[in-house]
Amino acid sequence: MEHLANVVKKELLELMRDQKFIAGLIISVLMFPLMGTIVGGSIGASTAEKSVIGVVDYDGGEYARLFQEYLSESAEIVRLRSLEEATEDLNAVIVIPEGFSKNISSYLKADVEVYVILASSSISATIKSSKATGAIMGAQGRLSEYVVENAGLNPDFTLKPVRIKEYTIFEGKVAYVPPEVVSNLVFSQVAMLPMVIFMLVMFTAQLAITSMALEKENKTLELLLSQPVNRMTILVGKLIASLILSLISAFAFFIGFSFYMSQTVPSSTENIVKNININELLSLGVFPTPVSSALLLINVLLGLLAVMSLSVVIGAATEDVRSAQSLMGLVFPLILIPALTLMFTDLETMPLPLALVVIADPFSHPMIAAKAAFTNNYSQLLLSAAYLIVFSLVSLYVASKLFASERILTLRFRWGRRRRVLSLF
Amino acid sequence: MASWFLVTKVTGVVAVKAEGLVKVYSKDVRALDGVSFEIEEGEIFGLIGPNGAGKTTTLRIIATLLTPTEGRAEVFGYDVVEESDKVRELIGYLPEEAGAYKNLSGWEFLQFIAKFRAKNRPEYEDMLERARKISALGDRLNDRVKAYSKGMLRRLLVAAAIMHIPRLAILDEPTSGLDVVNAVRIRDIIRSFAEKEGVTVLLSSHNMLEVEYLCDRVAIIHKGRIVAAGPPQELKEKYGAPNLEEVFVEVAGSGAFS
Numbered sequence: 001m002e003h004l005a006n007v008v009k010k011e012l013l014e015l016m017r018d019q020k021f022i023a024g025l026i027i028s029v030l031m032f033p034l035m036g037t038i039v040g041g042s043i044g045a046s047t048a049e050k051s052v053i054g055v056v057d058y059d060g061g062e063y064a065r066l067f068q069e070y071l072s073e074s075a076e077i078v079r080l081r082s083l084e085e086a087t088e089d090l091n092a093v094i095v096i097p098e099g100f101s102k103n104i105s106s107y108l109k110a111d112v113e114v115y116v117i118l119a120s121s122s123i124s125a126t127i128k129s130s131k132a133t134g135a136i137m138g139a140q141g142r143l144s145e146y147v148v149e150n151a152g153l154n155p156d157f158t159l160k161p162v163r164i165k166e167y168t169i170f171e172g173k174v175a176y177v178p179p180e181v182v183s184n185l186v187f188s189q190v191a192m193l194p195m196v197i198f199m200l201v202m203f204t205a206q207l208a209i210t211s212m213a214l215e216k217e218n219k220t221l222e223l224l225l226s227q228p229v230n231r232m233t234i235l236v237g238k239l240i241a242s243l244i245l246s247l248i249s250a251f252a253f254f255i256g257f258s259f260y261m262s263q264t265v266p267s268s269t270e271n272i273v274k275n276i277n278i279n280e281l282l283s284l285g286v287f288p289t290p291v292s293s294a295l296l297l298i299n300v301l302l303g304l305l306a307v308m309s310l311s312v313v314i315g316a317a318t319e320d321v322r323s324a325q326s327l328m329g330l331v332f333p334l335i336l337i338p339a340l341t342l343m344f345t346d347l348e349t350m351p352l353p354l355a356l357v358v359i360a361d362p363f364s365h366p367m368i369a370a371k372a373a374f375t376n377n378y379s380q381l382l383l384s385a386a387y388l389i390v391f392s393l394v395s396l397y398v399a400s401k402l403f404a405s406e407r408i409l410t411l412r413f414r415w416g417r418r419r420r421v422l423s424l425f
Numbered sequence: 426m427a428s429w430f431l432v433t434k435v436t437g438v439v440a441v442k443a444e445g446l447v448k449v450y451s452k453d454v455r456a457l458d459g460v461s462f463e464i465e466e467g468e469i470f471g472l473i474g475p476n477g478a479g480k481t482t483t484l485r486i487i488a489t490l491l492t493p494t495e496g497r498a499e500v501f502g503y504d505v506v507e508e509s510d511k512v513r514e515l516i517g518y519l520p521e522e523a524g525a526y527k528n529l530s531g532w533e534f535l536q537f538i539a540k541f542r543a544k545n546r547p548e549y550e551d552m553l554e555r556a557r558k559i560s561a562l563g564d565r566l567n568d569r570v571k572a573y574s575k576g577m578l579r580r581l582l583v584a585a586a587i588m589h590i591p592r593l594a595i596l597d598e599p600t601s602g603l604d605v606v607n608a609v610r611i612r613d614i615i616r617s618f619a620e621k622e623g624v625t626v627l628l629s630s631h632n633m634l635e636v637e638y639l640c641d642r643v644a645i646i647h648k649g650r651i652v653a654a655g656p657p658q659e660l661k662e663k664y665g666a667p668n669l670e671e672v673f674v675e676v677a678g679s680g681a682f683s
Contacts, residue, residue: 006540009537013528013529013533015528017528017529017569018528218524219520219524220524220525222485222488222518222520223520223525223538223582225490226488226490226513226516227513227541228513228514228541229541405492406490406491406492409485410450
């Protein structure tokens with residue numbers, strides 16, 4: 001136990017003081033918040049500002065005046081004499097032709113021409129242009145209310161005679177909750193959690209491989225192996241240290257990422273969630289039960305154990321950190337492919353060959369488990385855990401055999417001509 | 426002088442016994458081809474020979490890092506393969522071209538190694554104190570290892586290899602790549618440590634003059650075989666050579682062993 005603590009402490013000091021690790025940690029904390037501030041900042045500014053609409057009024061009648069009045073409630077109006085006067089500062093131009101008011105007062109459809117100006121391809125310009133379109137639709141609605149009321153009818157009833165009560169059926173359960181609330185919630189969980197797990201697995205693989213490659217690069221392995229310490233203690237110490245540091249990294253990443261999400265995802269969902277009955281939402285089972293959470297945790301830890309054992313073996317076969325990291329290119333797709341495919345599709349909807357590849361890939365299963373945890377799919381959680389137990393025990397066994405033998409010193413990946421291919425990653 | 430020490434410190438206990446060591450790395454590489462020798466407790470024993478002769482492989486087998494393909498070796502009666510745990514407790518090993526953890530300070534590195542060796546706190550403190558003296562690095566022990574010169578690093582590693590007073594110190598090319606001042610310093614450390622503490626030393630070198638100065642007995646290794654062995658003086662007399670280098674040229678070039 002004392003020896004294990006000694007190994008873990010050494011690994012932590014050696015890895016934590018590595019400049020690449022520190023740089024990576026800073027980047028993973030700051031990357032998303034920086035993106036969030038830039039993107040969120042410009043979106044925030046454009047949502048706060050009103051769009052500017054130029055109006056060319058060839059009609060001059062009562063309904064044309066009313067239409068502009070309604071428009072000015074949600075947009076800034078600039079009067080123009082003709083379309084040619086429109087500048088890039090405007091988000092849209094509306095041309096009201098002659099006869100607009102006359103048509104409406106005689107219950108005939110009247111025309112307007114709307115020219116939306118896309119000034120640049122930036123997000124904020126696009127948002128303001130779509131807001132201009134929204135303002136025009138709003139004015140249209142107000143105008144129809146006015147017309148209906150003038151005809152002596154109740155506009156609230158006439159325009160919306162049907163009251164819609166939205167329920168959601170999710171995984172066979174019904175709740176009185178609008179579907180977009182559920183889908184937003186499911187999306188944020190389904191996207192967020194696999195993302196964090198993906199990063200966790202990546203960090204762990206990177207750290208375990210570096211820990212081993214550093215021994216090779218610094219030529220410290222022989223001295224370490226000649227010490228009166230159990231080889232398994234050395235291996236386990238390396239795994240524990242990699243796990244601790246990757247948890248720190250993933251936590252840093254998670255903080256950065258959730259800050260980013262809170263900045264970019266509009267708070268409208270939160271408002272909707274506030275207005276609905278939280279118990280109704282809970283009844284859908286979109287939150288994992290304690291059992292699911294525990295099973296998910298087991299899956300993630302087993303996945304990490306597997307990837308660490310594999311990485312240690314790869315690290316042992318290299319000469320230095322650089323070649324170790326290029327060999328990481330072999331493991332990387334195994335982690336990235338399931339992360340990407342599972343983020344956007346489900347196993348059920350994937351083409352069968354792809355689904356088989358994803359199921360066979362052990363590093364899919366922490367992410368599959370994350371999805372299963374939110375639907376409380378116990379059988380899937382248990383299946384994934386069983387597969388990961390087998391895989392991680394096998395890879396741990398291989399790693400421990402390697403550590404116990406002289407092959408830890410003599411193992412080399414012979415790549416020869418393949419080297420050029422590998423360095424492409 | 427050397428023979429006088431030989432008489433007083435050698436106890437008659439066999440420290441290392443190697444019998445017919447063979448090491449085959451792959452079909453084409455036969456690093457050792459039947460190496461046998463014995464070292465008595467208290468001796469400084471040198472393996473000498475050119476690069477690739479099999480010195481490092483021999484030391485790695487004795488240090489329990491490699492398994493011999495054939496033959497066997499013992500350290501104070503313990504088999505290096507079957508009882509490697511026991512052997513590791515008795516030895517201190519300085520690998521060839523070894524390094525230390527670059528992001529640790531010299532002091533942290535010594536602490537790391539000492540914790541594996543020490544049975545209790547006073548023993549741990551003693552080891553570190555001894556290491557401080559052996560390395561003679563002073564305040565530089567607080568600096569990160571990556572800032573060390575080659576000579577400083579080697580002194581740190583020698584300290585890490587012998588601070589626990591092993592019964593057998595295995596030193597692979599202890600002075601290779603060092604300048605004269607640092608090389609002499611390390612030789613003095615080894616010599617005085619062996620004399621004061623009665624530690625048995627097995628070292629390798631391709632510098633035969635160094636070995637002549639340091640060792641009580643030497644074995645000349647060539648192409649995986651020991652081609653001559655004995656006290657340096659005896660070997661020189663036997664082959665009528667002024668120094669060990671010429672002895673080596675004589676035995677290696679004679680054709681009988683090549």
